[in-house]
Amino acid sequence: QVQLVESGGGLVQAGESLRLSCAASGRTASSTVMGWFRQAPGAEREFVAAMPSSGLNTVYGNSVKGRFTISRDNAKNTVYLQMNSLKPEDTAVYYCAASRYSIYYGTSDFDSWGQGTRVTVSS
Secondary structure: OEEEEEEOOEEEEOOOOEEEEEEEEEOOHHHOOEEEEEEOOOOOOEEEEEEOOOOOOOEEOOOOOOOEEEEEEOOOOEEEEEEOOOOHHHOEEEEEEEEOOOOOOOHHHEEEEOOOEEEEEEO
16 A cells, blocks of 8 residues: 655636645555546546656546646655646545556556545636
């Protein structure tokens, strides 16, 4: 298991930016695929982005492509989610997740989850 702690959520206005951070520790955190998911009130959890340990071949959910960027600093065991041009529909609790693998195969790979950080975007 990997222990994950998110930070950086908050209340912003539409069009603004926010950066989320996720500090990881435990099971070779720097060598696993790291990802972000989100869950809006009354909705199912939605995949946002994932990045392998190599930093190559990042994957994004369709609703955030071109606006959000995932990055990681393996030396700090930290993954980030830069969110630009935020929209009210981005309002959700954002969760950091760690995969069991070093290569991204799919959203079912993730078996470690943080507690989440809330992002609210007002119109």
